Amino acid sequence: MSVTHRVLVPFELPDADPLPPVLVETLAAMDIVVLGHYGLPEQTPPSAGRDQFEVDATAELEDLTGPFESAGAPVTTRLVFGKARAKTIDRVTIEEGCDVILTPGQTAAVERMFVPLRGEENFDRILSFVAELLTEIDASVTLFHTGEGFDRRPGEKLLAAATDRLVGAGVGSNRISRWLLKDEDAGRSIADLGAAFDLLVLGETEPSLRDRILGTVPAQVTANTEAPAFVVRNVEESGE
Amino acid sequence: MSDDLERDLGLYATITISMGAMIGSGIFVLPALGFTKAGPAVILAYLLAGLVVLPAALSKAEMATAMPESGGTYLYIDRAMGPLFGTIAGIGAWFSLVFKSSFALVGLGAYLLLLVPLSGGLVKAVALGLAGLIVVLNVVGTEQSGKAQSIIVTAVVMALAAYVLNAGFAVDPARFDGFTQKGASGVVTAAAFVFVSYAGVTKIASVAEEIENPNRNLPLGILISMGVMILLYTVVVAAIVGLNDPAVLSTSGPSGGPSLTPMADGAGQLLGGLGVAVIAVVAILALTSMANAGVLASSRFPLAMSRDSLAPSGLARVSKRFQTPRNAILATGVLLLALIAFVPVVELAKLASAFKILVFSISNVALIVFRTSGVESYQPSFRAPGYPYVQVVGVVGGFALLTQMGTLPILGAAGIIVGGIGWYLAYGRSRTDRDGALGVILARRRDEDPVTSD
Numbered sequence: 001m002s003v004t005h006r007v008l009v010p011f012e013l014p015d016a017d018p019l020p021p022v023l024v025e026t027l028a029a030m031d032i033v034v035l036g037h038y039g040l041p042e043q044t045p046p047s048a049g050r051d052q053f054e055v056d057a058t059a060e061l062e063d064l065t066g067p068f069e070s071a072g073a074p075v076t077t078r079l080v081f082g083k084a085r086a087k088t089i090d091r092v093t094i095e096e097g098c099d100v101i102l103t104p105g106q107t108a109a110v111e112r113m114f115v116p117l118r119g120e121e122n123f124d125r126i127l128s129f130v131a132e133l134l135t136e137i138d139a140s141v142t143l144f145h146t147g148e149g150f151d152r153r154p155g156e157k158l159l160a161a162a163t164d165r166l167v168g169a170g171v172g173s174n175r176i177s178r179w180l181l182k183d184e185d186a187g188r189s190i191a192d193l194g195a196a197f198d199l200l201v202l203g204e205t206e207p208s209l210r211d212r213i214l215g216t217v218p219a220q221v222t223a224n225t226e227a228p229a230f231v232v233r234n235v236e237e238s239g240e
Numbered sequence: 241m242s243d244d245l246e247r248d249l250g251l252y253a254t255i256t257i258s259m260g261a262m263i264g265s266g267i268f269v270l271p272a273l274g275f276t277k278a279g280p281a282v283i284l285a286y287l288l289a290g291l292v293v294l295p296a297a298l299s300k301a302e303m304a305t306a307m308p309e310s311g312g313t314y315l316y317i318d319r320a321m322g323p324l325f326g327t328i329a330g331i332g333a334w335f336s337l338v339f340k341s342s343f344a345l346v347g348l349g350a351y352l353l354l355l356v357p358l359s360g361g362l363v364k365a366v367a368l369g370l371a372g373l374i375v376v377l378n379v380v381g382t383e384q385s386g387k388a389q390s391i392i393v394t395a396v397v398m399a400l401a402a403y404v405l406n407a408g409f410a411v412d413p414a415r416f417d418g419f420t421q422k423g424a425s426g427v428v429t430a431a432a433f434v435f436v437s438y439a440g441v442t443k444i445a446s447v448a449e450e451i452e453n454p455n456r457n458l459p460l461g462i463l464i465s466m467g468v469m470i471l472l473y474t475v476v477v478a479a480i481v482g483l484n485d486p487a488v489l490s491t492s493g494p495s496g497g498p499s500l501t502p503m504a505d506g507a508g509q510l511l512g513g514l515g516v517a518v519i520a521v522v523a524i525l526a527l528t529s530m531a532n533a534g535v536l537a538s539s540r541f542p543l544a545m546s547r548d549s550l551a552p553s554g555l556a557r558v559s560k561r562f563q564t565p566r567n568a569i570l571a572t573g574v575l576l577l578a579l580i581a582f583v584p585v586v587e588l589a590k591l592a593s594a595f596k597i598l599v600f601s602i603s604n605v606a607l608i609v610f611r612t613s614g615v616e617s618y619q620p621s622f623r624a625p626g627y628p629y630v631q632v633v634g635v636v637g638g639f640a641l642l643t644q645m646g647t648l649p650i651l652g653a654a655g656i657i658v659g660g661i662g663w664y665l666a667y668g669r670s671r672t673d674r675d676g677a678l679g680v681i682l683a684r685r686r687d688e689d690p691v692t693s694d
Contacts, residue, residue, distance in 0.1 A: 041381030043536055043564040048543060052558045 005129050006031040007230070008098040010089050011064055013038040013057050013079075018064060022110050023102075023228055026136050026199075028071040033096045036061040036079045037088050046081040054079070099235050100129055105228035107198040113141040114197035117162055122203040122234045127162055129232055130201050131169035141166070144179045144193070155180045200229035249451045254461030255468070258444045260393040262469050264530030265340065265589075266437020267400070268523040269347035271477045272489040272498040272505075273589055278430035279422045280415065280481045283474055285430035286437065290470040292641060293438040295634025296600035297445070297462045298624040299607035304448035305458070306610070306620035312446055312537075313599055314544050320606035322676035323668050327550050328660030329602050334541035335656060336595035338572060340436050341534030342579040343588040345371050348527035350493075350500035354520045363494060367580050370531070375573030378535050381564045392525050397472070399522040403503070404475045406510045411482030425644060432641035432649075435593040437473065439600075441466055446537075454622040476503075483509055497586055535572055543568040549671040550664070587648060594642060594649035595656060601638035604631040613677035 007027055009019065013036045038057050040049045057079055068075045076096060080088050093101055115130055117123065134141060143162045145155040159178040167173050249257070274282035303316040313333045318326025349366035358366075444451075444461055451457050480489070483506030492499040499505055503523060507515035543565045546555035559566035579588060608631050610618045624630065642653060675682075 039563075041562070041564050043378050043381055043539065043569060044558055045540065045543070045565075048547065048556060048558055048565060049563070051547075051556075 004031065005100055005132060006033060006096065006098045007100045007102060008033045008035055008089065008093050008096065009068075009102045010035045010037060010085075010104070011061070012085070013060060014053070016060065016064060017104065017106075019067070019104060020107050020228070021067065022107065022137070024067045024071055026110060026133050027068065027102075028073050029132065029136055030073060031076075032068050032073045033076045033078065033092070033098055034061065034065050034068070035089065035092050036064070036077070037085050038079065038081045039085060040081055040083055042083055049081045053081070057081075093233070099125060099233050101231045101233065103229045103231060105226050107227050110137050110139045110199045112197045113139050113199045113201065114144065114193070115141055115162075115201045116144040116146075116203075117158060118145075118203055118205070119158065122232060123158075123162070124165075125235065126201060126203050126232045127165045128169070129230065131166055131171060133199075133201070133230075134166070134171045134175065135169075139199070140175045140177065141171070142177050142179055142197070144181070146181045195227075198227050200227055202229055202231050204231055204233045249447060249457075251457045251461055251464075254444060254447075254451055254457055255465045256390055256393055257447060258441050258461060258465035259397070259469060260390065260529075261440030261443035261533065262438055262465070263393060263396050264440070264526050265344040265347050266434060267473055267476055268351070268503050268527060269343065269500050270434050270437060270589060271480050272493070272500070272502040273586060274430040274434045274477075275481065275486070275489045275502075276498050277422065277433060278426040279486075280417075280419045281422060281427050282430050282434075283477050283481065284427050285434055286473040286477055287470055288427060288431040289435045289641075290438050290466055290473075292431070292597075292634065292637040293435065293441060293600065294462070294466055295630045295637075296603045297441045297466065298459065298626075299604050299631055299634070300442045300445040301448055301458045301462060302620045302622055302624040303603075303607060303610065304445035305454055305622045306618050312540065312544075313442070313603055314541050317599075317602050317606045318548065318550075318676065320609040320676050321602075321678045323548070323550055323672045323674060324661065324664045325602060325606075325676075325678075326548070327545070327664040327668055328657055329599055330541050330545045330550065331660050331663065332595045332599045332602075332653075332656045334538050334572070335575075336436070336439070336592050336599060337534050337538035337541075338575050339579060339588050339592035339595065340439070341531045341538065342367070342371070342576050342583075343585065343592055344527045344531045344534065345374075345576075345580060346585050346588065347500050348524055348531065351504065351520045351523040351527065354501060354504055354516055355524075363500075364580060368577060370528075371573070371576050371580055374528075374532050374535050375569060375576065377532070378539070378569045378573075379559075379562060379564055379566050381562050382532075392529050396522055396526045399518065400472060400476050403507065403510070403519065404479045406515075407479035407483050407506065410509050411479065413482070415482050415484070415486070428641060428644045429646070432597065432645045433590055433593055435641060436589070436596050438466065438469065439596050441469075448622070458622045459625060480506055483507075494585060497584075500585065535569065535576065539565060539568040539572040542571055550668040590645060590649045591652045594645055594653045597638045597642050598653045598656065601635045601642075604634040604638075607631055609676075609678050609681065613680045615677045615680050618677065 007030050009032055011034065036057060038049065038053060040046060061077055061079055065075050065077055078092055080092065082088060089101065113133070115126065117126065130141060143159050145158055159180060163173065163176050163178060166176055271282060274285050278285050300313065300316065307315055307319060314326060314330035317329035345367040346363060348370060349363040352366055353363060441462060444458065448454060448458060451461070480502050484502065488505050489499050489502055492505065494500070504516045504519045507519040542551055542555045545551040546553055555568045555571060556565065557567055558564065607624065608628055611627065642650065
């Protein structure tokens with residue numbers, strides 16, 4: 001199984017926070033799309049903003065991209081001016097064919113990675129991405145599942161299959177731990193538990209009605225923790 | 241680095257955007273002014289005004305899909321007919337929106353005083369204060385508040401519906417007597433004055449690029465939102481006429497002029513003091529939102545003209561600190577405050593409508609120019625139905641309305657044309673060398689017809 005991953009790394013210009021060096025390291029072997037989103041208020045037409053700030057923004061983006069390039073990662077750069085940040089990220093993700101989106105966060109080191117698994121959905125892609133991260137950095141990983149899955153495979157079997165997949169990809173079994181929780185509210189506990197780790201990898205979820213009110217699980221999790229998170233898109237179901 | 245937007249606005253979203261841009265001073269402030277011109281037949285005036293706006297809405301929607309840049313009306317007319325007409329249209333559109341915003345703010349002040357026991361003489365002071373606040377907010381920059389907008393639209397439509405339903409029981413049929421008393425010319429004059437009530441429909445043009453399935457949803461969105469608003473205006477204005485003593489409508493405003501709070505005047509009869517308060521709150525919400533959107537949108541005209549070398553380049557500069565086009569907003573703000581301070585309220589409304597009619601008429605001509613010229617770069621993804629008859633009706637109807645408005649609005653419109661020409665000769669001509677699609681047509685004429693041209 002060799003899925004190649006293309007990761008979208010968004011920056012909020014101007015004066016973006018640079019990425020923690022350890023994250024640059026984890027991504028060194030992947031295809032990177034760096035998106036600089038230059039936030040403009042409603043009053044400013046994007047074309048006027050581009051005219052005036054493009055030079056500065058391009059220079060800033062080059063500084064941000066530098067570490068990736070010196071780490072040897074192939075980088076594509078996009079610079080967008082406008083107000084709708086989330087919408088821009090979604091659009092560029094699809095245009096550039098990215099399957100993973102980084103939600104930036106601060107972390108000094110990556111030692112404990114947290115991977116909640118919901119079920120069969122998106123299973124292969126999440127694990128292939130996790131395996132690739134684990135070959136780049138020396139971290140432990142916690143595979144997590146709560147009782148109420150979205151399909152019928154029991155939680156234990158799911159976590160066992162995930163472990164096998166990682167071991168098969170060359171990750172030492174001593175680095176992998178499993179955590180099965182019988183709890184109704186998967187979203188909430190993921191959001192709470194994730195705070196104890198320094199890197200998260202999550203599957204994208206289709207927003208349900210509940211999500212539309214409370215925010216999707218990835219959105220809740222990333223709001224709840226300082227740690228960076230990779231959101232793996234469900235590419236197969238998006239019809240690509 | 242493409243800037244193209246995703247098409248994710250469906251028909252419903254398109255309709256609410258359009259309605260949100262229309263609801264405001266047209267229904268909360270203008271009915272009494274129309275009433276003084278047409279009597280109870282002001283109801284028909286709203287219908288007529290809507291029909292004359294429609295062609296321009298369709299024309300602008302088509303041009304918007306061919307030129308998805310910021311600048312709107314100004315840009316289409318400039319690219320169609322060259323920088324001279326562009327200058328006239330840019331100044332006209334800017335003035336019209338600023339006049340409309342200042343009128344909305346004066347109305348807002350009048351409604352505010354219904355809630356707070358202060359002297360009526362303070363309306364202008366309150367309006368000036370609010371205008372200053374809105375300008376500052378726009379300079380500092382605001383987050384997009386589409387959600388707030390749709391909540392306001394829903395609240396306003398519900399309040400208007402409740403108002404009409406309630407009024408059904410309290411209306412005095414005798415108030416509709418004298419329906420034909422002011423005659424057809426009264427209706428036409430009133431229609432010209434309330435024209436600006438529908439101007440918001442062209443907001444659809446500014447989001448045309450984000451509308452999915454534009455060939456279906458653009459014309460449908462325009463037609464449905466116009467239909468709904470024509471109906472809503474008609475029944476609300478009918479309720480206002482039926483509820484109020486004509487004398488109150490015509491003379492209870494500042495210095496004996498038409499009332500600025502016609503919705504609230506009759507509301508007292510429905511639910512007593514509470515009715516007045518509810519209507520006042522709804523009116524304040526709608527008018528604030530309209531004035532704010534007006535300042536934001538109108539500052540785009542000096543900005544776009546400046547980017548095209550038709551106005552000093554400083555007007556296009558985006559402030560590093562606030563990341564807003566501060567100078568364009570401030571210029572707009574100065575005009576806004578001056579208008580509120582020095583121009584009588586009723587004239588504000590008349591001039592706003594007169595300038596709008598002028599610009600809308602030129603928009604219809606601009607579409608005809610684009611289609612006739614067949615320039616390569618003009619590739620609209622939506623084509624307005626009924627071309628060219630609809631556009632001709634729009635132009636003729638517009639000028640018919642304009643001629644019925646009395647001396648001052650006609651002078652105002654003429655002043656914009658003369659002023660635009662003057663500004664172009666003094667500033668723009670030496671700095672521009674484009675001639676628009678019209679130039680293509682004229683050049684072709686000369687090539688085809690070298691002999692008979694003398």
